[in-house]
Amino acid sequence: MLLGAAAVGQVRVPPLVVAKVALGHVPGLSGLLSRDWGPAVEAIVWEIRLPRVTQGAAVGAALGLAGAALQGMFRNPMADPYVLGISSGAALGAALAMIVGLQVRFLGLTAVPLLALLGALASICLVYHLARSGGGLPTVSLLLAGVSVGTVLAAVVALLMVLAHEQMERIVFWLMGGLASSRWDQMLAVSPYLALGAALLLLRARDLNLLLLGEESARHLGVEVDRAKAWVLGGASLVTAAAVSVSGSIAFVGLLVPHIARLLVGPDHRDLLPASALAGAALLVLSDLVARVAVAPAELPVGVVTALLGGPFFLYLLRRSRGRAFPG
Amino acid sequence: MAVAGAQVVFRLEGATLGYRSVAALDGMSLEVERGAFLGIIGANGSGKTTLLRALGRALPPSRGRVYLEGRDLWSLSQMAVARRVGAVSQEERVDFAFTVEEVVLMGRFPHRRGWRETPADLELARKAMARVGLSGLEGRLWSELSGGERQKVAIARALAQEPEVLLLDEPTSHLDISHQLDIMDLLRQLNRERRLTVLAALHDLNLASAYCDRLVLLHRGRVRALGPPEEVLAPGTLREVYGADVWVQRHPVHGRPYLIPVPPPPVAASDAPGARVHLVAGGGSAAGLLPALAARGYSLSLGVLNVGDSDWERARVLGAEVVEAPPFSPVDPASARQALDLMLKAQAVVVAPVPFGLGNLPNLEAVEEAVRLRPGLAVAVVEAGGDGGGQARDYTGGRALAALARLRRAGAEVVAEAGLWQWLEAKVGAGSGAASPAASGAGGGPVAHGAAASGGGGGP
Numbered sequence A: 001m002l003l004g005a006a007a008v009g010q011v012r013v014p015p016l017v018v019a020k021v022a023l024g025h026v027p028g029l030s031g032l033l034s035r036d037w038g039p040a041v042e043a044i045v046w047e048i049r050l051p052r053v054t055q056g057a058a059v060g061a062a063l064g065l066a067g068a069a070l071q072g073m074f075r076n077p078m079a080d081p082y083v084l085g086i087s088s089g090a091a092l093g094a095a096l097a098m099i100v101g102l103q104v105r106f107l108g109l110t111a112v113p114l115l116a117l118l119g120a121l122a123s124i125c126l127v128y129h130l131a132r133s134g135g136g137l138p139t140v141s142l143l144l145a146g147v148s149v150g151t152v153l154a155a156v157v158a159l160l161m162v163l164a165h166e167q168m169e170r171i172v173f174w175l176m177g178g179l180a181s182s183r184w185d186q187m188l189a190v191s192p193y194l195a196l197g198a199a200l201l202l203l204r205a206r207d208l209n210l211l212l213l214g215e216e217s218a219r220h221l222g223v224e225v226d227r228a229k230a231w232v233l234g235g236a237s238l239v240t241a242a243a244v245s246v247s248g249s250i251a252f253v254g255l256l257v258p259h260i261a262r263l264l265v266g267p268d269h270r271d272l273l274p275a276s277a278l279a280g281a282a283l284l285v286l287s288d289l290v291a292r293v294a295v296a297p298a299e300l301p302v303g304v305v306t307a308l309l310g311g312p313f314f315l316y317l318l319r320r321s322r323g324r325a326f327p328g
Numbered sequence B: 001m002a003v004a005g006a007q008v009v010f011r012l013e014g015a016t017l018g019y020r021s022v023a024a025l026d027g028m029s030l031e032v033e034r035g036a037f038l039g040i041i042g043a044n045g046s047g048k049t050t051l052l053r054a055l056g057r058a059l060p061p062s063r064g065r066v067y068l069e070g071r072d073l074w075s076l077s078q079m080a081v082a083r084r085v086g087a088v089s090q091e092e093r094v095d096f097a098f099t100v101e102e103v104v105l106m107g108r109f110p111h112r113r114g115w116r117e118t119p120a121d122l123e124l125a126r127k128a129m130a131r132v133g134l135s136g137l138e139g140r141l142w143s144e145l146s147g148g149e150r151q152k153v154a155i156a157r158a159l160a161q162e163p164e165v166l167l168l169d170e171p172t173s174h175l176d177i178s179h180q181l182d183i184m185d186l187l188r189q190l191n192r193e194r195r196l197t198v199l200a201a202l203h204d205l206n207l208a209s210a211y212c213d214r215l216v217l218l219h220r221g222r223v224r225a226l227g228p229p230e231e232v233l234a235p236g237t238l239r240e241v242y243g244a245d246v247w248v249q250r251h252p253v254h255g256r257p258y259l260i261p262v263p264p265p266p267v268a269a270s271d272a273p274g275a276r277v278h279l280v281a282g283g284g285s286a287a288g289l290l291p292a293l294a295a296r297g298y299s300l301s302l303g304v305l306n307v308g309d310s311d312w313e314r315a316r317v318l319g320a321e322v323v324e325a326p327p328f329s330p331v332d333p334a335s336a337r338q339a340l341d342l343m344l345k346a347q348a349v350v351v352a353p354v355p356f357g358l359g360n361l362p363n364l365e366a367v368e369e370a371v372r373l374r375p376g377l378a379v380a381v382v383e384a385g386g387d388g389g390g391q392a393r394d395y396t397g398g399r400a401l402a403a404l405a406r407l408r409r410a411g412a413e414v415v416a417e418a419g420l421w422q423w424l425e426a427k428v429g430a431g432s433g434a435a436s437p438a439a440s441g442a443g444g445g446p447v448a449h450g451a452a453a454s455g456g457g458g459g460p
Helices: A002-007 A015-024 A039-074 A086-100 A111-131 A139-163 A165-176 A184-203 A205-211 A215-220 A225-247 A253-265 A269-293 A302-320 B002-006 B048-055 B078-084 B100-111 B119-132 B147-160 B177-194 B205-211 B235-242 B289-295 B310-318 B333-345 B361-373 B399-409 B417-428 B436-443 B449-455
Strands: B008-019 B022-033 B037-042 B063-068 B085-088 B165-169 B197-201 B214-219 B222-227 B246-250 B257-261 B276-280 B299-306 B321-325 B348-351 B378-383 B413-416
Touching: A002 A015, A002 A039, A002 A269, A015 A039, A039 A139, A039 A184, A039 A205, A039 A225, A039 A253, A039 A269, A086 A111, A086 A139, A086 A165, A086 A225, A111 A139, A111 A184, A111 A225, A139 A165, A139 A225, A184 A205, A184 A225, A184 A269, A205 A215, A205 A225, A205 A269, A205 B100, A215 A225, A215 B085, A253 A269, A253 A302, A269 A302, B008 B048, B022 B048, B022 B063, B022 B197, B022 B222, B037 B048, B037 B177, B037 B205, B048 B063, B048 B165, B048 B197, B078 B085, B078 B100, B085 B147, B100 B119, B100 B147, B119 B147, B147 B165, B147 B177, B165 B177, B177 B197, B177 B205, B205 B257, B214 B235, B222 B235, B235 B246, B276 B289, B276 B333, B276 B361, B289 B299, B289 B310, B289 B417, B299 B310, B299 B333, B299 B361, B310 B321, B321 B333, B333 B361, B348 B361, B348 B417, B361 B378, B361 B399, B378 B399, B378 B417, B413 B417
Parallel strands: B037 B197, B037 B214, B085 B165, B165 B197, B276 B299, B276 B348, B299 B321, B348 B378, B378 B413
Antiparallel strands: B008 B022, B008 B063, B214 B222, B246 B257
């Protein structure tokens, strides 16, 4: 699928060639392949298309994973990865980087994704500390702290946009999210956060199942509820922060994908989390493909496409399996 | 004593637990023995749920200690506690579409660290489901179950934990009566068969009394009473704790205390505004008549009744004037004389369908005497089951029957219970307030002050 998506674009490249280009970059394999493609194709595929679809897959997987985990933890089908204010924190970081015109390179990231990542992590730390009370981590406080921190930060971003209106268009474009700025080094730089966050979440899949019985019951079944919630929160924050820092806040993936996955594999998080990651990756790569080619040479914001593709598909699944999605 | 110590599952030592500033448990000390079936009772907010939360390691004590099998509960991990203590909380809710089997399998969590459940886990879960009567529902969605079935799923899940103790917070609330008994029967069987220690917070005192071996009555975060139901469910204690009057009976089947809440009558039956009626009853023969007469506002007196007789209790609860004799004693002449006085004060005498033996024959003779002293006194003999007013309830070798026959000749009427109200209305008025004209017409005798007393009618 990644290869197929990388093949499509303004310049058509056969999937086989895409595969060969990719394999050509695997150490030890390049000598075995006959190079029957030109440097232009090489550049398009390796420098533009492949990083873009890879990042699309990674971001989609991250958002699907985080959405599924947070919906489980909050026992709320309306939760998404941005419910804790992470996207607003990232947006503030990104907007500051753009307005100040910061030129740094740290941890493999340029200024905008770097500050976006820091902003995302800072905002979630703030939310976490605001929500903690007496050793516990009440879900309602967490939600309220997330929503209010998010709202305040979003207001600050709006204020910044008004004050620095020469950067407004760039900030707005970043806010809508997209994969146009995908690069290998950037991808590489955030992959540790993605991997660590995903591991934290997958290790807590069984705890998440039990949390769906309510905290009281989960506790009686042996779950250290507050610790489990902190882990899930940490994991979801890491993957979301990593995703948002490189591609802005792409809408709907984290909200819809878990529902789609739940309809396909059921509510058990041991199946649901991997399925959400896969479905998220698929949806985002596909949506980005449509965003690239639908109105070429211009591009649609990918968030618009995810909503247009994912929404109806979700409704179709919902109608087909009445009751299984929102019981009770 | 070491053996006795090992038998204690839970021990609370001066445990204080609370939410913010309010102490829901206030320095509570309590021991629960292995194999107990302990009911936790108490008014709303008395600390029942908090006690269960304390025992399930869901809420740490701010002062004092909680021990599980001799070890501080908070020195154990949540997982270690979950291997010994299973719990069913008050509001069981399962989000998203899990099947019954999936939910029950979650009970294996504290025993497994692996990613997937093993066939052995599945076997245990299936057994737990079969044990609570959920076989055949394994694949059903939890959300499609009825309240009773959901409660069973929660119990099966707790059983899959293979616990030694089961904590349940109001397991029968929201259930209809057959499901209540179903769940309680199940708990009792588990308690007996597996020696599973069961602690259940129960709202329904009669269920608690019927099923629990021991009860602990909580009041304001402390233990107010602890012991077998017969000791704990004393009217005085219950009035203090619940602020309500109850009438403690013995249940006809299991003999445990059975409570009937008694709303205080708006006015004592002896002071009711209606015409004064004397009732000859006993042995529960006035079970329906007495409350119905009181409800209609007649001013009531009874006697002679043996202390402890169910009609005696009923009359006292309703506040009627009663002439009493010691339990199981024959009516002595002095009591009979008092009863006669009450009959003469009344505007009507009603003889309930009470069986007459030599012990209570004097009651009937007192009615005869009253009619002799006050000719025209309205007397009704209530017949039961069309016995014509007596044949079937004569245990005196015909003396009671003869007395009833004499009464009829002197003007007493035999009426069915359903016809009594019409008869009373015609003779003495329609109870509350509307007494006088008919009463004076029917009475006509020397004792006119009864009618005068009721003439004021209308308000207490």
